[in-house]
Amino acid sequence: DTGVSQNPRHKITKRGQNVTFRCDPISEHNRLYWYRQTLGQGPEFLTYFQNEAQLEKSRLLSDRFSAERPKGSFSTLEIQRTEQGDSAMYLCASSFSDRKNYGYTFGSGTRLTVV
Amino acid sequence: QQPVQSPQAVILREGEDAVINCSSSKALYSVHWYRQKHGEAPVFLMILLKGGEQKGHEKISASFNEKKQQSSLYLTASQLSYSGTYFCGTEEGQGGSEKLVFGKGTKLTVNP
Numbered sequence: 001d002t003g004v005s006q007n008p009r010h011k012i013t014k015r016g017q018n019v020t021f022r023c024d025p026i027s028e029h030n031r032l033y034w035y036r037q038t039l040g041q042g043p044e045f046l047t048y049f050q051n052e053a054q055l056e057k058s059r060l061l062s063d064r065f066s067a068e069r070p071k072g073s074f075s076t077l078e079i080q081r082t083e084q085g086d087s088a089m090y091l092c093a094s095s096f097s098d099r100k101n102y103g104y105t106f107g108s109g110t111r112l113t114v115v
Numbered sequence: 116q117q118p119v120q121s122p123q124a125v126i127l128r129e130g131e132d133a134v135i136n137c138s139s140s141k142a143l144y145s146v147h148w149y150r151q152k153h154g155e156a157p158v159f160l161m162i163l164l165k166g167g168e169q170k171g172h173e174k175i176s177a178s179f180n181e182k183k184q185q186s187s188l189y190l191t192a193s194q195l196s197y198s199g200t201y202f203c204g205t206e207e208g209q210g211g212s213e214k215l216v217f218g219k220g221t222k223l224t225v226n227p
Binding site for chain 1 (some may be wrong): 117144145147149155156157158159160161162165184204206211213214215216217218219220
């Protein structure tokens with residue numbers, strides 16, 4: 001078990017470009033979460049999946065953000081027409097659906113810089 | 116609604132104790148605690164469910180007061196390795212919300 005893997009680790013993009021991040025969760029976990037973290041803040045919820053179903057998306061998330069988890073395995077997060085305010089660390093986490101006994105395992109994140 | 120953590124920062128000498136608090140204005144199903152070191156991913160420490168149980172993990176323990184919507188993390192005889200930012204994550208609602216809302220974090224520095 002290699003933990004939660006995220007790629008790329010860093011991404012620098014020009015404003016207006018589209019970017020896509022990938023997350024490979026722990027294979028036994030059926031839940032996958034995307035969070036965003038800015039400097040000095042805690043992780044902010046974006047969306048989550050149970051297997052391949054996207055069950056909730058943050059109301060704060062604009063339509064420029066979309067996430068998929070085909071076949072319930074890896075997940076991708078796409079941001080279209082990036083803005084400078086999108087600059088942040090994007091964290092992926094996975095867990096079992098047994099919420100009483102298991103916490104999240106986070107990946108190391110993808111740091112996005114929009115210039 | 117984001118939980119409120121206090122203090123925002125604390126500096127200790129090795130061997131000293133610390134308490135970090137997490138307070139929510141909403142009914143909570145559970146509280147998670149995570150530690151994040153600079154440039155690294157948050158690491159899960161423990162989960163507390165409504166019911167007021169206290170949990171321990173070596174010299175780190177936590178409690179959850181369901182009636183007050185508050186949780187406290189206790190670090191005793193701190194070690195240099197305890198340095199980092201501690202986040203509480205709350206799952207809101209009587210039945211839970213299936214996701215965590217994190218506080219802004221408490222930065223803990225342990226000096227020799």
